[in-house]
Structures are given as C-alpha cells and as structure tokens.
Amino acid sequence: MAPTFLILLGAAVALGADVRPDKNYRVNPPGNVTAEVQGSRLHVRWEKPVSAFPGHCFEYEVRLHNTRKQYFQTEKMTTNEFTTTVHDISKYCIKVRAAVSSVCREGGLWGEWSPAISVGNEAQKSWTEWYPITLVAALCLAFVSSLACRTCHVWTKLFPPVPGPKSHIQDFAATVNYEVRPRSFRCVPPARVGPPGSHT
Incomplete structure (x- = not known):
C-alpha cells in the first residue's frame, strides 16, 4: 500500500497538484470555466481542480453577479455544470470555486475563486x-x-x-292672445278736506 501512495503523491507533485495530507488545505480553482446564454437560459460548465482526488470528491459553489441590477446569487452543487434562468438584457459575471467533500474525507476549506468570466448583453x-x-x-x-x-x-x-340653451324660436311661433278684458273698478269717494282742526 505504501508504494501506491508514493506513486500517487509523486504523480501529483509532478502535475503541480495540491495534495497534502492536511485536511485544511485549499484546492485549486476549477479549470476551463465556460458559460453561454441560450435564450433565457445560462449554462455554466467547468473542469475539476487539478488534484489527486477523483471528480466525485468535490463540491462546487457558483457565484453569479448581475451587473445591471447589482444582484448576487450563490449556488452549491456536486456536479460540474450549472443551469439557470436569466434576463436577456443583463450582463453576468461568473466565478466558481471548489472544496473536497465529506464523501472522500473530512470536509476541507473552500478554495480560491476561478477567474471571473462575463456573458450576456447590457444593451437595451x-x-x-x-x-x-x-x-x-x-x-x-x-x-x-x-x-x-x-x-x-x-x-x-x-x-x-x-x-x-333655451330656444327663442318657439316664442315667436307662439300665438299671443291680445283680448282685452274689462276691468272692474271700484269707486272710492274722494276724501273731504276741511279747515284745519275740524274733524267730521
């Protein structure tokens, strides 16, 4: 068993991998991160970090930054691809990082973020x-x-x-009755005027 471990450790050192027996070491960032927008779907893919651990031993975090709305979204997953719905008039900045999962050993620390890549279009x-x-x-x-x-x-x-408005045309067409009716008058005798001081 010891010769096999030495061969793996020697191969890892020759490849520049970061295999250490310490549980708190950080793995390299995932490699070859690519992203593309198809309609309203964003597809992100990457390769596992350079490491002696097999692909199923890694957990990943994907961080999306919507530069138009200043919105951050971070998703955790165990596969090396991620798909989500996005706005077609926004630009996205994407980073991925990895850690060794507890499936293969006691959980390790998160590694560094991969270099940021941008996709999308901010044009109105x-x-x-x-x-x-x-x-x-x-x-x-x-x-x-x-x-x-x-x-x-x-x-x-x-x-x-x-x-x-009131129509005055109807007033002209109306027949006016000009019959004169005799008025009855009541005769009142005139008041008598006498010398001052005499009352009758």
Whole structure:
C-alpha cells in the first residue's frame, strides 16, 4: 500500500497538484470555466481542480453577479455544470470555486475563486423591438377602459349632460292672445278736506 501512495503523491507533485495530507488545505480553482446564454437560459460548465482526488470528491459553489441590477446569487452543487434562468438584457459575471467533500474525507476549506468570466448583453432593446409590445398594450388598455366605461356608465357620471340653451324660436311661433278684458273698478269717494282742526 505504501508504494501506491508514493506513486500517487509523486504523480501529483509532478502535475503541480495540491495534495497534502492536511485536511485544511485549499484546492485549486476549477479549470476551463465556460458559460453561454441560450435564450433565457445560462449554462455554466467547468473542469475539476487539478488534484489527486477523483471528480466525485468535490463540491462546487457558483457565484453569479448581475451587473445591471447589482444582484448576487450563490449556488452549491456536486456536479460540474450549472443551469439557470436569466434576463436577456443583463450582463453576468461568473466565478466558481471548489472544496473536497465529506464523501472522500473530512470536509476541507473552500478554495480560491476561478477567474471571473462575463456573458450576456447590457444593451437595451431598440425602440423597434418595444414598439409592437407598447402598441398591443395600449390597445388592450383602451379596450378594457371603454368596456368598463360602458358597463358602469362612467361617462355620464364624469360628464353629465349639459342642458341646451333655451330656444327663442318657439316664442315667436307662439300665438299671443291680445283680448282685452274689462276691468272692474271700484269707486272710492274722494276724501273731504276741511279747515284745519275740524274733524267730521
């Protein structure tokens, strides 16, 4: 058993791997990290760190940074690929790091992050792409508004009918009755005026 360990240790040293018997050593960052956006899906892949441990002995952390919204997301996994849903007008900065899992030995410390890679596009959509969406939304809003106004009689509540001006044409067409009625008068005798001081 000892010769096998020496051969593995010698091969690891020759390859530049970081195998140490200490449980607290940090593994190298994962290699060959690649990422691509297909529609609204982001696919990230990487290779295991250079190490004497086999691929199933590693745990990984993937960190996504949405540079447009300043949002960070960190995911843990045991496979060497990661897929998530993203916004198509955002740029993402991606890093991956590894640690030896407790499956192969007592858990180790997380290694360094891999160099950051960027994917995505921060360019805004041109107005020609937004125009059909805006037009359809405006038509739908107009239709719903007119339907609501008709069913709730909103127009008559907001804009009550204004009475029209009085027509004077009807006054000219009306027949005026000029018959004179005799008035009855009551005769009142005139008051007598006498010398001052005399009352009758």
